[in-house]
Each structure stands twice: as C-alpha cells, then as structure tokens.
Amino acid sequence: MISLAKPFFDEKEKEAVSRVLDSGWIMQGKQVSDFETSIAKQCGSKYCIAVTSGTAALHICFMALGIRQGDGIIIPSFAWPSAANIAHLLGAKPIFVDSKTSDYNLNVDLLENIIQQSKSEGIRVKAILPVHQFGAPCDISKVLEIATNYNLKVIEDSACALGTKINGRQAGTFGLAGIFSFHPRKIITTGEGGAIITDSTEFAEKCRALRNHGNLKSAGLNYRMTDIQAAIGLVQLSKLKTILSKRKYIIETYSEILDGQDSITLPEYLSNSEHSENFEIAIQTLMVLLDKEIDRDNIISGMAESRIETNIGSPAAHQLPLFAIPSDTCPAATVLQKQGLALPLYAAMTKEEARKVAETLMDLITPKIYQEPQTAELETCLVE
Numbered sequence: 001m002i003s004l005a006k007p008f009f010d011e012k013e014k015e016a017v018s019r020v021l022d023s024g025w026i027m028q029g030k031q032v033s034d035f036e037t038s039i040a041k042q043c044g045s046k047y048c049i050a051v052t053s054g055t056a057a058l059h060i061c062f063m064a065l066g067i068r069q070g071d072g073i074i075i076p077s078f079a080w081p082s083a084a085n086i087a088h089l090l091g092a093k094p095i096f097v098d099s100k101t102s103d104y105n106l107n108v109d110l111l112e113n114i115i116q117q118s119k120s121e122g123i124r125v126k127a128i129l130p131v132h133q134f135g136a137p138c139d140i141s142k143v144l145e146i147a148t149n150y151n152l153k154v155i156e157d158s159a160c161a162l163g164t165k166i167n168g169r170q171a172g173t174f175g176l177a178g179i180f181s182f183h184p185r186k187i188i189t190t191g192e193g194g195a196i197i198t199d200s201t202e203f204a205e206k207c208r209a210l211r212n213h214g215n216l217k218s219a220g221l222n223y224r225m226t227d228i229q230a231a232i233g234l235v236q237l238s239k240l241k242t243i244l245s246k247r248k249y250i251i252e253t254y255s256e257i258l259d260g261q262d263s264i265t266l267p268e269y270l271s272n273s274e275h276s277e278n279f280e281i282a283i284q285t286l287m288v289l290l291d292k293e294i295d296r297d298n299i300i301s302g303m304a305e306s307r308i309e310t311n312i313g314s315p316a317a318h319q320l321p322l323f324a325i326p327s328d329t330c331p332a333a334t335v336l337q338k339q340g341l342a343l344p345l346y347a348a349m350t351k352e353e354a355r356k357v358a359e360t361l362m363d364l365i366t367p368k369i370y371q372e373p374q375t376a377e378l379e380t381c382l383v384e
C-alpha cells in the first residue's frame with residue numbers, strides 16, 4: 001500500500017526514546033527545552049514553547065491574546081478547522097475569508113472588506129490567522145499591512161510550513177507568533193505535538209504559563225509535551241534538510257508527469273517557477289485540483305483498488321454544519337473542498353512509487369476516447 005504519509009524514522013529515534021525511558025524522566029524536562037531551543041534556532045525566533053499539538057498551540061495563542069465572547073478572528077475557510085473550532089470554543093466568531101484556487105491560500109484582496117463589514121455588524125475583530133496552506137507561503141506582507149492599518153494581531157498558522165521561507169525568513173516568524181504541528185503527516189513529527197514561536201517576551205511568558213496550568217492570576221491548561229516526544233523531535237529536526245530534499249524530489253516527479261495534463265491542475269507554485277523565486281516552499285500536502293466533471297469519490301476508490309491512499313485536501317470550514325453559513329460566502333474554498341485530491345507524499349517514498357501514483361491517477365481520469373470504427377467494420381455495420 002502506498003499511504004498518504006509515513007514518518008521518516010530509523011534507529012536514531014528508537015535509541016533517543018530508549019535513552020529517555022532508561023533515564024526515568026519522561027515528562028517535560030531537558031529534552032523539551034533542548035527541542036524548544038533547536039526549533040527557535042532553526043526558525044530564527046527568540047522563543048519556542050513546545051506543546052501537545054498544533055491545535056493546543058492555537059488554543060494557547062488565542063487565550064494569550066485574550067480572545068473572548070463577542071470577538072472575531074479572520075480565518076481562511078479552506079484550512080484544517082482547528083483555529084475555527086478554538087475560536088468557537090472561546091465564544092468568539094470565526095470570520096471566514098475565501099482562498100485562491102491558484103495556491104489554496106487566503107485571498108488577501110478580500111480582507112479589508114471583510115474586516116469593515118464585520119466591524120459594522122458590531123463584531124470586535126481582534127486578529128487575523130493567515131494559514132500557510134499545505135506549506136505554501138501566503139501573502140504575509142499584505143496581511144501584516146492590513147493588520148497594522150486595522151490594529152489587529154497576526155498569529156500565523158504555519159502548522160504545515162516548517163522549512164518554508166519567505167525572502168529567507170521562516171514562515172511563522174512574521175506575525176506576533178506562529179504555530180507548528182508535529183502530527184505524523186507534517187514535515188517532522190513527534191507522534192502528536194506542536195509549538196509556538198514568537199519574538200515577544202511578554203507573549204512567550206503568557207504562553208508558557210497557559211501551557212502549564214496558568215499562573216496565580218489566570219487559569220491555564222496542561223498542554224505539556226513529554227520528553228519522549230521531544231527526543232523524537234530532536235532527531236527529526238536533525239534530519240530536516242534530508243526530509244525536505246527527499247520530499248522535493250517526489251514533488252518534482254509528480255510535476256514531471258502531471259503538469260499540463262488535461263482535467264488536472266497543479267498549484268501554481270509547482271508549474272510557475274517565477275512564483276517561487278523568493279520562496280523556499282516545504283510542501284506538506286500535495287493537493288491537485290480535479291476538473292469538476294470528474295467524480296472525486298470514484299477516483300479515491302479507484303486509487304484504493306490499486307493500493308494507493310488518496311484523500312480530500314481539506315474541508316472548507318464555512319461549509320461545516322457547526323458553522324452553518326447559509327450562503328456560500330467562500331466559493332473558491334468550496335471548489336477546493338469538492339475537487340481537491342491529496343496525493344501520497346513522504347520522505348521515504350521512491351520515484352517509482354510517485355510514478356505509479358501519478359500514472360494510476362492519469363489512467364483513471366483520462367476519458368476513454370471513442371474509437372472510430374475501421375472502414376471495413378463500418379461497411380459491415382451498414383450491410384447488417
């Protein structure tokens with residue numbers, strides 16, 4: 001079976017875990033603080049706070065911002081709904097913004113209108129949560145410009161984007177804070193896990209307190225990462241360069257076969273080299289867009305019959321029953337949700353496996369061309 005994702009482990013992770021188990025100290029300790037130091041260094045940020053998941057990181061960030069009932073947070077609809085769920089749980093309103101079908105990132109041209117409209121409805125808009133979707137950098141400079149004009153905080157959801165750089169700077173380091181996920185489908189994994197990065201001493205202190213039951217003045221949570229997870233994370237981080245280059249090789253193999261094919265569209269950063277001049281893009285999920293005539297469920301089951309796991313790319317949060325937005329306010333996100341297909345992508349994948357995936361997909365989507373009957377057959381038909 002070619003699965004969607006597979007962690008890139010070897011003996012080193014096993015040895016690191018064994019050492020922690022043998023030490024008798026498995027809760028948050030030296031491994032976690034070493035992991036935090038390494039992530040901060042890798043990202044070029046002052047502080048890193050390791051937590052139990054990307055969702056926990058978002059929860060802590062929103063609480064540290066003081067998000068509460070009646071506040072609004074601008075969130076792209078086409079993204080994993082963690083941020084929208086957390087906003088909802090805190091009594092705030094997720095205000096959904098549409099994305100672009102070209103790179104699946106939020107459409108910054110819509111931001112100002114949405115902010116103004118939400119304010120006119122009496123919502124206290126507090127923050128923007130740009131997502132670097134699937135690892136591709138969003139237009140963070142425009143987001144920051146608008147956020148400054150409207151006095152909004154920016155928390156970057158860079159859950160998928162460890163290794164993605166914008167003009168040489170790690171995604172997640174532009175706003176007040178950024179978050180990562182270390183779920184097994186992400187660039188590096190700790191089993192489950194997450195982290196917050198920030199340059200703000202005050203924000204980092206709030207996050208640290210919230211991770212560990214709060215302080216005497218405010219309540220907190222237990223979102224502490226264990227030393228077992230951090231030991232895996234440290235080994236994974238030491239392999240980051242290898243992981244990124246192996247994944248890039250697989251993406252190039254996919255592009256060679258799929259770029260320019262009818263009925264399928266690749267994200268523009270794969271087929272347009274100009275787009276990627278100022279970026280290093282660490283793609284976490286390779287999602288392609290199928291033409292609307294194609295039945296994606298049939299493709300997913302056809303691929304499964306060939307022992308290849310594929311899936312939808314992401315839900316569009318504004319379409320989820322929980323948020324039940326009556327009209328389709330984010331039509332591009334709806335298209336991405338309906339027609340996006342995520343392909344297997346992991347560091348240990350071979351070129352042959354990537355070729356098999358791409359060729360099986362093409363076989364399934366290429367319409368069976370009507371064969372003109374040969375003249376002799378035609379004559380027979382006419383006689384009969």
Ligand SMILES: Cc1ncc(COP(=O)(O)O)c(C=O)c1O
Nearest residue numbers: 053054055080082159181182183
């Ligand atoms: C963009 C984005 N944000 C947040 C998360 C949540 O991360 P976690 O699964 O570690 O809670 C994910 C996970 O898929 C994600 O893709």
